[in-house]
Amino acid sequence: xxxxxxxxxxxxxxxxxxxxxxxxxxxxxxxxxxxxxxxxxxxxxxxxxxxxxxxxxxxxxxxxxxxxxxxxxxxxxxxxxxxxxxxxxxxxxxxxxxxxxxxxxxxxxxxxxxxxxxxxxxxxxxxxxxxxxxxxxxxxxxxxxxxxxxxxxxxxxxxxxxxxxxxxxxxxxxxxxxxxxxxxxxxxxxxxxxxxxxxxxxxxxxxxxxxxxxxxxxxxxxxxxxxxxxxxxxxxxxxxxxxxxxxxxxxxxxxxxxxxxxxxxxxxxxxxxxxxxxxxxxxxxxxxxxxxxxxxxxxxxxxxxxxxxxxxxxxxxxxxxxxxxxxxxxxxxxxxxxxxxxxxxxxxxxxxxxxxxxxxxxxxxxxxxxxxxxxxxxxxxxxxxxxxxxxxxxxxxxxxxxxxxxxxxxxxxxxxxxxxxxxxxxxxxxxxxxxxxxxxxxxxxxxxxxxxxxxxxxxxxxxxxxxxxxxxxxxxxxxxxxxxxxxxxxxxxxxxxxxxxxxxxxxxxxxxxxxxxxxxxxxxxxxxxxxxxxxxxxxxxxxxxxxxxxxxxxxxxxxxxxxxxxxxxxxxxxxxxxxxxxxxxxxxxxxxxxxxxxxxxxxxxxxxxxxxxxxxxxxxxxxxxxxxxxxxxxxxxxxxxxxxxxxxxxxx
Numbered sequence: 001x002x003x004x005x006x007x008x009x010x011x012x013x014x015x016x017x018x019x020x021x022x023x024x025x026x027x028x029x030x031x032x033x034x035x036x037x038x039x040x041x042x043x044x045x046x047x048x049x050x051x052x053x054x055x056x057x058x059x060x061x062x063x064x065x066x067x068x069x070x071x072x073x074x075x076x077x078x079x080x081x082x083x084x085x086x087x088x089x090x091x092x093x094x095x096x097x098x099x100x101x102x103x104x105x106x107x108x109x110x111x112x113x114x115x116x117x118x119x120x121x122x123x124x125x126x127x128x129x130x131x132x133x134x135x136x137x138x139x140x141x142x143x144x145x146x147x148x149x150x151x152x153x154x155x156x157x158x159x160x161x162x163x164x165x166x167x168x169x170x171x172x173x174x175x176x177x178x179x180x181x182x183x184x185x186x187x188x189x190x191x192x193x194x195x196x197x198x199x200x201x202x203x204x205x206x207x208x209x210x211x212x213x214x215x216x217x218x219x220x221x222x223x224x225x226x227x228x229x230x231x232x233x234x235x236x237x238x239x240x241x242x243x244x245x246x247x248x249x250x251x252x253x254x255x256x257x258x259x260x261x262x263x264x265x266x267x268x269x270x271x272x273x274x275x276x277x278x279x280x281x282x283x284x285x286x287x288x289x290x291x292x293x294x295x296x297x298x299x300x301x302x303x304x305x306x307x308x309x310x311x312x313x314x315x316x317x318x319x320x321x322x323x324x325x326x327x328x329x330x331x332x333x334x335x336x337x338x339x340x341x342x343x344x345x346x347x348x349x350x351x352x353x354x355x356x357x358x359x360x361x362x363x364x365x366x367x368x369x370x371x372x373x374x375x376x377x378x379x380x381x382x383x384x385x386x387x388x389x390x391x392x393x394x395x396x397x398x399x400x401x402x403x404x405x406x407x408x409x410x411x412x413x414x415x416x417x418x419x420x421x422x423x424x425x426x427x428x429x430x431x432x433x434x435x436x437x438x439x440x441x442x443x444x445x446x447x448x449x450x451x452x453x454x455x456x457x458x459x460x461x462x463x464x465x466x467x468x469x470x471x472x473x474x475x476x477x478x479x480x481x482x483x484x485x486x487x488x489x490x491x492x493x494x495x496x497x498x499x500x501x502x503x504x505x506x507x508x509x510x511x512x513x514x515x516x517x518x519x520x521x522x523x524x525x526x527x528x529x530x531x532x533x534x535x536x537x538x539x540x541x542x543x544x545x546x547x548x549x550x551x552x553x554x555x556x557x558x559x560x561x562x563x564x565x566x567x568x569x570x571x572x573x574x575x576x577x578x579x580x581x582x583x584x585x586x587x588x589x590x591x592x593x594x595x596x597x598x599x600x601x602x603x604x605x606x607x608x609x610x611x612x613x614x615x616x617x618x619x620x621x622x623x624x625x626x627x628x629x630x631x632x633x634x635x636x637x638x639x640x641x642x643x644x645x646x647x648x649x650x651x652x
Contacts, residue, residue: 022225063097074188079179094121102122102123102191106147151176157172168193172190173192277504278378281472292322293495295309304378306499307372308371308372309390314494321367321369328355332350348384349373352386356388356417368417376431382428387410389415390441393437394461430523443494448487473500475500505527508566509521511562528566542633545611546575546577548610549607562579588620
């Protein structure tokens with residue numbers, strides 16, 4: 001993802017680049033300026049050395065000759081410590097040679113009255129004006145190189161140095177002054193100016209002064225930019241600290257929002273031992289702290305009403321809309337109007353239509369949600385459903401793996417909130433005992449690996465075929481693992497919500513005494529006989545016997561409650577019919593004599609005859625004001641052995 005740079009960051013980058021360029025320019029300018037000055041001076045020196053090398057040699061010889069010529073006189077006067085004569089002699093030395101600008105005479109310590117004593121005669125100004133330094137001057141000449149090195153030498157030329165009474169570079173030639181006994185009593189030195197080198201040094205100094213001024217200005221500008229950068233950095237740091245604190249607060253609030261959102265989603269699922277007619281398991285894994293996926297379910301009047309939804313987008317906006325959608329679903333699914341006569345479009349479509357209307361009225365930002373709503377009648381396995389632009393669920397049966405899973409047929413309804421004028425169409429199907437319905441959001445099939453390849457619907461279907469015998473919870477877990485394994489180390493890009501519902505068949509059926517729900521009777525008997533592996537022929541006979549018995553109760557017993565239960569025991573399927581009507585024992589009642597013509601037979605008895613012939617055995621008892629009629633049917637052992645272990649459903 002491309003990072004967006006704001007204007008403040010751009011300005012900071014520009015300032016830093018300019019400061020760096022200025023510093024580099026300053027360094028480069030100083031380097032080239034210094035190199036040029038040195039090159040010029042060295043070139044000039046080389047030229048002068050080539051033309052004046054002979055002159056320098058002759059000057060050296062002349063200065064040494066003058067000093068050595070005056071040495072005997074200076075020695076005699078130094079032994080006598082004749083200051084006036086020494087001063088005159090030293091003055092003559094300075095005047096005797098044009099290049100000699102000063103003469104020094106330094107006595108060894110303690111030679112003169114136990115103190116340092118010396119003379120220095122030098123030119124002053126442009127002319128040969130000689131000035132004498134009194135013997136008691138405060139310069140410790142014994143620490144000077146011309147003195148220290150000359151004590152033990154036969155002539156010493158010093159390194160160039162800057163004169164104390166002028167800014168000209170000079171070089172000194174020194175000789176020790178030795179008395180008759182060979183004792184060194186003083187050092188005589190003559191100073192010779194290096195005027196050409198001094199001119200070079202002066203020019204170099206002036207050049208450097210100009211360069212220093214230029215460099216100072218550049219450095220000041222660089223320091224100003226650096227200070228500006230520091231100021232902006234401090235300001236940015238403070239903003240970052242504020243942003244970090246705000247981010248921590250947001251993260252903390254998102255954790256709370258995550259906990260709240262997760263707490264809103266059901267975590268307790270129907271199943272054994274509370275219910276043995278249905279098992280359900282669902283799981284939601286958000287891609288961020290909060291997400292836009294949701295699921296919900298509730299059981300009302302022996303109907304399981306469930307949904308899975310996916311709101312567009314991610315993060316907080318999607319989570320808020322998800323909360324609204326889930327609340328609307330729970331409100332609409334619990335309406336009493338849904339318990340009345342079903343609408344032409346179906347209960348599931350009615351719920352989605354109401355959510356759609358509410359969503360279109362309450363928001364104008366273009367958000368929408370894909371959604372699947374199902375209403376499963378737990379007594380008959382009848383599934384009323386509506387798919388609003390959502391991923392198609394998979395129906396997983398108990399047949400062989402090749403045909404165990406198939407897509408649930410769905411109509412092309414738009415997502416909820418997409419088009420306000422849209423009318424949703426519902427559909428119905430019937431689940432067989434043991435069928436499982438698997439619902440999921442597109443976060444599953446669109447989970448992508450490091451090469452941006454999705455898991456795909458085909459892979460989801462293949463996994464459903466391979467694991468069709470799994471119960472809902474392990475099936476959901478393995479689907480989630482498949483998504484994570486496919487993505488590997490890639491970040492989860494979308495919320496993943498999974499739900500599996502398996503209908504196990506009803507253990508009893510409560511019927512209205514007005515006969516309005518007799519249509520449920522056929523489905524109930526079908527699931528019971530299917531679960532007990534009763535042959536189709538015997539199942540049909542048993543259905544006819546039970547329908548006749550129920551019809552008789554409704555018509556003649558004046559009952560207010562009818563309950564039909566079942567159980568399988570010792571190879572016998574028993575259907576137990578209980579009612580609170582008038583006492584009647586069909587096992588002792590006379591049966592119609594079919595050998596007598598119908599117009600000559602008394603009324604009644606045909607129903608009891610029919611029930612007895614369609615069943616293998618009947619039993620009746622009256623207990624606590626309740627009639628209990630048990631209709632039994634033997635199960636073919638070969639069919640039973642080929643099936644799975646039977647469920648035992650006891651009378652309630």
